[in-house]
Amino acid sequence: MDMTRISHDVAVYGGYIDDDNELMQSASGGIATALAEQMIDAGGYVAGVAYSEDFYKAEYIIINDKNDLEKLKGSKYVETEKKDIYKKVQSLLMQGEKVLFIGLPCTVAAMYKFWGERVENLLTCELICHGPTLAKVHEEYISYLEQVYNSKIIEFSVRHKKKEWLPLYLYAKFANGQEFEKPFNSTEYGFAFFVLGKESCYNCRFKGDKRCADIMIGDFWGVTEEDEFWNKKGVSAIFAETDKGNEVLNVLQGVKLFPTSFEKAVTNNPMVLKSKVRNLQREKFKKLFEEKGLMYAVKDYTYPE
Ligand SMILES: Cc1cc2nc3c(=O)[nH]c(=O)nc-3n(C[C@H](O)[C@H](O)[C@H](O)COP(=O)(O)OP(=O)(O)OC[C@H]3O[C@@H](n4cnc5c(N)ncnc54)[C@H](O)[C@@H]3O)c2cc1C
Ligand code: SF4
Known part of the structure; x- marks a missing residue:
């Protein structure tokens, strides 16, 4: 059983x-x-x-x-x-x-x-x-969007419902009135969420009957x-x-x-019931992320299955 x-x-x-x-x-x-x-x-x-x-x-x-x-x-x-x-x-x-x-x-x-x-x-x-995912991934992504849109973020969500629950969208609104939205899974943030988790989460002690x-x-x-x-x-x-x-x-x-x-x-x-499985690309991705930043590190990899 x-x-x-x-x-x-x-x-x-x-x-x-x-x-x-x-x-x-x-x-x-x-x-x-x-x-x-x-x-x-x-x-x-x-x-x-x-x-x-x-x-x-x-x-x-x-x-x-x-x-x-x-x-x-x-x-x-x-x-x-x-x-x-x-x-x-x-x-x-x-x-x-x-x-x-x-x-x-x-x-x-x-x-x-x-x-x-x-x-x-x-x-x-x-x-x-x-x-x-790691705090630094989030920080870098917010900073990247603010640079691209040359404005401060005033609203942000990684679970934005565009018209419906699914697909999940990442959404940001800027002080200058502009908006950004993209399916979460195709953003660099989404990539990092799936590939670069906290170490303790690959062997989580609070699953199944341990909740x-x-x-x-x-x-x-x-x-x-x-x-x-x-x-x-x-x-x-x-x-x-x-x-x-x-x-x-x-x-x-x-x-x-x-x-x-x-x-x-x-x-x-x-x-x-169970912990997520460590992505085979995690350590390589983590090293590149630490050395060159989120955007560079994601570009170097294809999206995981
Ligand atoms: C890191 C993370 C991973 C998740 N993974 C899964 C998953 O694999 N499968 C699944 O079914 N659901 C997962 N969830 C839960 C799911 O995304 C929703 O948060 C949950 O269903 C609550 O939705 P709601 O509409 O009731 O909450 P809402 O009414 O939208 O309220 C959100 C609540 O979540 C709390 N919250 C938000 N972010 C965090 C956080 N980082 N830490 C602690 N509390 C927080 C807020 O305090 C608030 O009370 C995950 C959530 C997080 C934060
Ligand atoms: S409950 Fe488990 S999977 Fe979730 S953050 Fe904590 S250690 Fe990670």
């Missing part, structure tokens, strides 16, 4: 946020946004990842105002600065505040390790995780028009990993959730 397929999940769903605008701004089905809204409505805080003001990095922030929700929307496919997020969350929990902590599985595990135990007022949500959040969410890859939870603007795969997570999902407002099976949710999403 394939042991990685044993699931501790209480329930599994396919679904999406009801509001079409919110759905279009979200990476997948907008479930992270719905959870965040619910936490803020209940008077709590949300710890999640936003781009810095100049878009040169991704970092943790804590919000308790719905006006800040848009900063969290969308996946940031780059290493994030954790800063003192664990301490800040700890301090809120100690004051009796409720916190929703959203992060990659290793970050959620680190949050629990820092705090030492599960507590009632901490709700955690982890993302299905392929692993991000430890209350809820896990990701893209429902493989869903089609035949499925009752199909939505061309984005569909999330949602795993209630604990009873607490399932209770939260059962009263989540403004979403449509449809029960489905663990098998269906993971069949086209191997990253729930």
Whole structure:
């Protein structure tokens, strides 16, 4: 028997946020946004990842105002600065505040390790995780676009929905009014995302039954028009990993959730179960990237299968 397929999940769903605008701004089905809204409505805080003001990095922030929700929307496919997020969350929990902590599985595990135990007022949500690319890849790409367009970036997304969920677009808007958009997989950023991951992600310790959040969410890859939870603007795969997570999902407002099976949710999403495989070109690419930069390094390689 394939042991990685044993699931501790209480329930599994396919679904999406009801509001079409919110759905279009979200990476997948907008479930992270719905959870965040619910936490803020209940008077709590949300710890999640936003781009810095100049878009040169991704970092943790804590919000308790719905006006800040848009900063969290969308996946940031780059290493994030954790800063003192664990301490800040700890301090809120100690004051009796409720916190929703959203992060990659290793970050959620680190949050629990820092705090030492599960507590009632901490709700955690982890993302299905392929692993991000390096911070320097992101920095170089932002700098490259700003040079080409001779203007500062004022909006940026690696999961832009042009008309629909797929294909994934990279999108940037500049202060001078110009815009850039290209299918993510054909950008140098996309190349680096698939080839140049963090070392720890090739042997991730937080897959399969080692996931430890209350809820896990990701893209429902493989869903089609035949499925009752199909939505061309984005569909999330949602795993209630604990009873607490399932209770939260059962009263989540403004979403449509449809029960489905663990098998269906993971069949086209191997990253729930196992680490990505190291690309054979990684080390050569990394060396060239360090010596000559992203644009030069990508030009030297054909896109991997
Ligand atoms: C590096 C990375 C790799 C991923 N790999 C896969 C994959 O292989 N398969 C899959 O199905 N899904 C993957 N995802 C998850 C997917 O891209 C969506 O983020 C997820 O489905 C949530 O979508 P949503 O519409 O509910 O979120 P939205 O409503 O758009 O909100 C986005 C949420 O993601 C959080 N977030 C964004 N970037 C990061 C980050 N770098 N670290 C921690 N939290 C972040 C924000 O805090 C926010 O709460 C990955 C995400 C990331 C960041
Ligand atoms: S693949 Fe694993 S180690 Fe890498 S960022 Fe995701 S959870 Fe962390």
